[in-house]
Amino acid sequence: MRVTQSSMNARALADLQRTASQMAATSQQVSGGKRISQPSDDALGTHDAVRYRDELAGLAQYRSNAASATSFVSATDSALQQVSDITQRVRELTLQGANATTDAAGRQAIAAEMDQLITSAKESLNAKAGDAYVFSGTASTTKPFDTTTTPPDDTSHGDGKPVVRSIGPGVSVRVDTPGTALEGLLSAMRALQTHFASGTAADQATAATTDLSNLDAASEALSGLNSAVGATQNRVDAADSRLADAQLTVKNLLSGVEDTDYATALTDLAAQQAGYQAALKATAAVIQPSLLDYLTP
């Protein structure tokens, strides 16, 4: 093939430009840290990157849901703990009142203390997580237990509908404990209080027998609730640590798709630089000489 200066120049220029643009692309990968800067760099990779990025955002959100579930559950837990302590105290007072050495005035005092204890149990059960009453179900703005009325109203005013938190794709957990589950305990304590207050012998006998065994049964139910709440908390914790693992996995996947593989990129860059320098050298050597240099006029 016949070779001319201009075709040699054009070829040399095209080669230099090609090498330089490869080098620019690789150095952009190295300096930017991203293998994909726009979809056309790797269409399939971008597809995956878009999905992984959404998954990551979703996982972070599920973890924050789990934190919200935890705060709801711990508010419930501490309220139940307080109620449990109060129940203990009521039981002690019952045994004290049933003792023959306690006189009528003493029983009245016990009845009065029990009334205070029941009110404070109800106040504990009016606990909130954020601005939601935790024992009201979805009627989160309604106080579950009213402490102001006379005669006292020990029934729950919540709607008993489940409050759920989403702690993973398609995974929901019920975080609330219905107030109705505590009505039994309150009514057992109220029965004791009433019977001690009335002071009749029959009532005293009932307090020492039927009422006490009712209280024990309700207390048993309370510790059942306590352990259910603990189980919920465990479930939320387990979900959160699964979410943390998943975050790490997806982060690695995203990085694998999107980020520059420095070992490869730097090796490529070094090879391209060497190629570019060789091309420059060859071009300088080829385009300089001409027959003109050797012809003397």
Add this chain to the structure above:
Amino acid sequence: MPISSFSGLNVSLRALLAEQRGLDTTAQNIANANTVGYTRQEAVFSASTPYQVQAGALQNGAGAQLGQGVDVLTYQRVRDQFSDLQFRAQQMTLGQQQTVAEGLDQAQDLLSEPGDSGLQSMLSKFFDSWQTLASNPTSTAAQNAVLGQAKIVTDQLNAVAKGLTDLQANAAGQITNLLDPNGPVKAKADEIAQLNVAIGQATALGQQPNDLLDRRDQLLDDLSKVGSVSVTDQGNGRISVGFGGVTPPLVDATNTVNLPAAASITSASGGTLGGLADLASPTGTVASLLTDLDGIASGLATSVNTAYGSAFFSGATAAAITVGATSVTAAGATEGPGGNARALAVAGQREQGPTLATYADFVARVGAEQAGAAQKATTAQTLAAATEERRQSVNGVSMDEEMTNLVRFQRGYQAASRAFSTMDEMLDVLINRTGRVGL
């Protein structure tokens, strides 16, 4: 019949003149070594018609033919027409794919994916905001955040749809500009028509209008990047030029320029025009991307509205989608204010709804289309460069060759001069000294 003593002078004269023409041609080649579209020329030498010496000139009584020197037969353009066709075909593909690649590059810039400012990030935050609302059903801040994120999503969908529509409108506008009566296509076509006249006249006189032909070929090369070019020989060196696959031809058999209507341009027209038509057409690449985007918008609206149980989004296209709701409720119909059934149902659309999956497919499609067009453009560029190199190998000026020719013609001129002066000396002896014995 005897041969004139001065015959040899004439032979030398012709040689001198011919070598001089050779030098002239070499000088012209060197002068135009860097002229785009220039074809190297060659002075074609031929021995002159011999002088017929009558019978009896030779010992055996036969006649003879006596050489009369050299003539320049023609100044030939060294060009391969087949390379021209190949080059123009590649230029056409290059023009088309470059235009499409640039257009789609703008389209993918609109998406700004993968990153934190694209629709994916906004959709993620939108669904996150529903989750946050589900955790804080009565929080006004969480309710407002849902509405705010939804607005950001619809704004982005509107903006991308508008960007794509603008891209189509710009492409249509560029077609009109290219085909404007004051535009580049008209100017080139007019010049071709003028060159046709000049070339026709020169050819009729038996001349070889090399430089005019070069200029016309250059114009055809330029046009081939704008649209497909087909050349038909009309005799006497004139050509008609079909352009963009449109009838009537751009320059017709009667040398009239017919500018194609913008509406007649399709993606089959090739070149920049074909690429622009592909971008602008309601059935083209950008239009189909817009359809996909509309599908994403209506899918989002349907899935969220169904999950929410009433019209949260309104509008079923990417350009028209807006947030219809003015307030949001997390709780389901039978729940108290602390319920979150609706919020959870909407948030669940992140995994169950089609939006993010179809969007990821969409982004991948834009990327793949752009990469495909860019790849085709690169291939066409490489092929065009290779064809150009092949063409240059035939019609390009090689300095080494011209230098060699320079020396060759210079020596030829010197030798012819020497022959001339030798003959002159001979005649000097004959004329000035013969018959001067004893003077």
